[in-house]
Amino acid sequence: MMPATAALAAATLPDGRELIVRGAAHEDAPAILAIVHRAFTARPVVGDKPEALSDDLRSVEARLEYGHGYLTLLDGEPIAVVMVARQRGALRLGRVGVLPEYRQLGVASFVIGVVLEDLAARGEERVQLLARQEFPALQAWWEKHGFVAQGIVEGNCVVMARALPVAIEVPDADAMRALGARLAHLLRAGDLIIASGDLGAGKTTLTQGIGAGLDVDGPVISPTFVLARVHPTRTDGPALVHVDAYRLGGFAELDDLGLDDSMEGAVTLVEWGTGVAEALASDRLEIDIRRGIDPDDETRWVFLTPIGPRWNRVALAAVAKEET
Structure with missing residues (x-):
C-alpha cells in the first residue's frame, strides 16, 4: 500500500499553482484541525452547531489512528482535508473541508475524485457520507458526484451513498x-x-x-x-x-x-x-x-x-x- 504521505494526484491551476493530494500522516493533525475549524466556521449558521467544531487535536489524531485521511496542498500549503473511517459497518467520508478562500477553484471536486479513486484502488466497493438536512444545496452537490440519498436519517443528517469505480x-x-x-x-x-x-x-x-x-x-x-x-x-x-x-x-x-x-x-x-x-x-x-x-x-x-x-x-x- 502507498505510504500515507505519498502524492496520489497533482494538478496545475490556471494561474500556475500546483495542487497535490496525498495521504495524511499523524504529524498532519494540527493542519487538519485548523482546516476543519476554518472550513466549518465559514458555513452558514443553521440549526445545531456542527460537530466538527468540537474537534480537538486528540480527536483528530484518533481519527487518523483508526481511519485515514487525505490532505490537499496548494504550492505546499495545506488547504483541504477529507477523513475516512468505518462507522456502523460502512466506509464513510467525513470532515470534508476546504479553506473558504479556495472554494471557487474546483478544489473540492478534484479532491473528491482523487479520494474515491484511491478508495477503489484499495479494493473498496462502496462509500457513504452524512449530509445535513438543513443544506439542500450541499446534498445536491454530492448528488452531482454520484451520491444518492438512502432514505435513512441519522440525527439531523441524511445518509448518502454511492458505488465506487x-x-x-x-x-x-x-x-x-x-x-x-x-x-x-x-x-x-x-x-x-x-x-x-x-x-x-x-x-x-x-x-x-x-x-x-x-x-x-x-x-x-x-x-x-x-x-x-x-x-x-x-x-x-x-x-x-x-x-x-x-x-x-x-x-x-x-x-x-x-x-x-x-x-x-x-x-x-x-x-x-x-x-x-x-x-x-x-x-x-x-x-x-x-x-x-x-x-x-x-x-x-x-x-x-x-x-x-x-x-x-x-x-x-x-x-x-x-x-x-
Whole structure:
C-alpha cells in the first residue's frame, strides 16, 4: 500500500499553482484541525452547531489512528482535508473541508475524485457520507458526484451513498489494449462510453483495444481533427463511433455532430467527454485513466464507473480480474 504521505494526484491551476493530494500522516493533525475549524466556521449558521467544531487535536489524531485521511496542498500549503473511517459497518467520508478562500477553484471536486479513486484502488466497493438536512444545496452537490440519498436519517443528517469505480492497474500500452478488448465483450449497440484522462494517458490506446475486440474496420486513431470517426463492423456486431470532444465548447456543439442518428446501432466512445457528453444517455460507462506522478512510469490506473441499470459492476469487476 502507498505510504500515507505519498502524492496520489497533482494538478496545475490556471494561474500556475500546483495542487497535490496525498495521504495524511499523524504529524498532519494540527493542519487538519485548523482546516476543519476554518472550513466549518465559514458555513452558514443553521440549526445545531456542527460537530466538527468540537474537534480537538486528540480527536483528530484518533481519527487518523483508526481511519485515514487525505490532505490537499496548494504550492505546499495545506488547504483541504477529507477523513475516512468505518462507522456502523460502512466506509464513510467525513470532515470534508476546504479553506473558504479556495472554494471557487474546483478544489473540492478534484479532491473528491482523487479520494474515491484511491478508495477503489484499495479494493473498496462502496462509500457513504452524512449530509445535513438543513443544506439542500450541499446534498445536491454530492448528488452531482454520484451520491444518492438512502432514505435513512441519522440525527439531523441524511445518509448518502454511492458505488465506487472498478479500479484496474495497467502496466503498459499492450495491457491497455488488452483491457479494451476484454471490455468489448461486454458492449452492445447503443452503449455510451465517456473516457477522460490527461493527454497521453491512454484513452486512444484503450479505444484501439475496444475496436479490436468489436472487430471493426481500422485503424483506430485519435479523431482530433475530424471530431468523429465511424468504424463499421466486420461482423454482425455494433460499429464503433469514436469521438474527440477536446475542441468542443459544450453539448450543443457535440449535438451538432448528429450522434443520435448513429448511437442506436453502434458503441459510441467520447474522449474528453466529461461535462459534455453525459446528456447523450442516462446509462453510460465512465472511464477515467490516471497516470502516476512519475513521468517515466508507464503504469496507469483505469477506473470504470457504471452509471445506470444497463451496467453491471460485478461484470466490470470480472473483466478487471482477467489476465492481461
